[in-house]
Amino acid sequence: MNEGGLHHHQSDILVIGGGLSGCWAALTAARAGARVLLLEKGYCGTSGVAAPAGPGHWWVPPLPGAREEAVKARLDKAQGLGEATWMHRIMARTWQTLPDIGRHYQYEPDDSGRIRLNALRGPEYLRALRTYCLAAGVQILDHSPVFGLLRDKAGRVAGAYGVHFQGALGPYRAQAGAVILATGGCAFQSRLLGAANNTGDGHLMAAQAGAQFSGMEFSSIFSIVPHNTTMSRAMIYSFARYLDNAGQEIAPDAEGQSFLGVARALAQGRVLCDLSAAPETVRAQLPLISPNVMLPFRRQGIDPFQERFPIDLVGEGTIRGVGGIRLKGENWQTGVPGLYATGDVASRESVTGPISGGGAVNAAWALSSGCLAAEAALAEGHVSTGELEPFTDNEACSNGQNGSDSREKTIRKQIQAVMLDAPTQLSRNAGNLRAARNALENCHDSLTYSAPGGSWRQRQQRRETQALLAVARWCTASALERTETLGMHRREDAITKASDVPAYHVISSGLEHVQSRREAVHA
């Protein structure tokens, strides 16, 4: 329906974000008979961090003792933040549901003729999810970023608003019985492969609706890419050695200290990667395992196995970090009625602890959180009628002075200078964190008071900048709050050991004024 230039949509379930988690959520709801609308900023099928990658899922068969053992191993790594129940639930749901994708994904058998169900190539996987969603009746609207959430008279989240940049052009409002937020993590627009759309929009919307965050200090993780490229795929680098500008080998980091040595050497100059230890078989297999990994080399005339090549570190923020929206219920509720948060936008501390869940746990979490939240939202059975309004009214004042594009770019650069600076992020102390906080507060002061005027595209970019900044501020406040080293959060000025204090979560919140506090882990 189009009324006065505004498009209206109505559904039982609204899913925001069509990456791994949003697709599984939409699919689950649609197969259960619900009317589902999926709104995606980019294109559902190519957007999100899983699409150009190749997610393996946590995959443990229900054999006697197997899952208990896997959970125990993960709990040990989780250092007091993990919860066995959550781990068991995502493992079980992934095992139960993932094989369904075989209807649309063409698995190839391994050398022994076995199908390895847990390992999927990203572009094919996300294409299959899109096809499956459409076959199940999900309405997908691509190139339609959501700007913010809508509430009904009772204060319940009952929709969202944004703009269609393709198809039915122009602003829209979507009304629904429940909203599932699946906008992914935030990597501050580093060159992390596939992460450009992951600007923290969902975090911002949720905060405006009153949600809080947990574990945002676990956002300091970096990966290797060939210089100036986006190819952050890890497998081949498990055979790598790194050399500094003087040709000295950089000693591998102690556990947990990932790439601090490389980061410090990069601050001094070039770092070269040496892959000569990669076995011949792996070199030959690489293009058929991960066909995109060779592209940067081939297209720049580099033979990565015969010659050393320069690398960069790219920040992963909360993507292969951990923090996100704090969950307030066992089915991915956020504490805000009507709003669920799934996948990377939610805090994954309960299944990962303070170390990354990349490699298996995150994909299992993305899938199962989507499925289980969708089922819980349907079980609620809420039907939304009546008038809706935005949570904040700063969107309404569209006549204000145009925010200048150049100032906006400057602010984004300032945010990146703080959040993507590997040496300080990998070795935090009160001094560099306070400097980071001050820099970000200055950004906040110059951003907040400019009204979002201009074209729809400019307004979208403004929303993204606000979101990037909000996420950066929660990350920094949380990192200041946790004064011990724990997992990927390394405080070089720590006086106490994490194991000497009772385990706690760092909860952060607030947009105008950012707050952080500790909350003891309930036994």
Added chain:
Amino acid sequence: MIELILEAQCTACGECVTICPSNVFDGGPGGVPVLARQQDCQTCFLCELYCETDALFVHPDATATHDLTAIDVATGDYRRDSGWGSWAEDAQYRNEHWRMGDVFALARSRT
């Protein structure tokens, strides 16, 4: 960053306009698309998979454009190695993603 649309190979199908997650292209069925927002390109290479005639070339340098022309580039290797679209039946390019776990295990066993 997306560098080139090879006009001679483009069938104006509009697929890249639709599937680019960064909404880089303008145009649609009936015309060769234009790189309307080249700087927004996130260098994900995925448009190359969806272009059945290999008319697109993404340069791996995400930070700058390179002024290349059609004669400077070879296209289609990503789609071929992926066994995507018209390559799907070619046994030579079978999806061997399943080996990834074994390779990681091999790397771990050596350290």
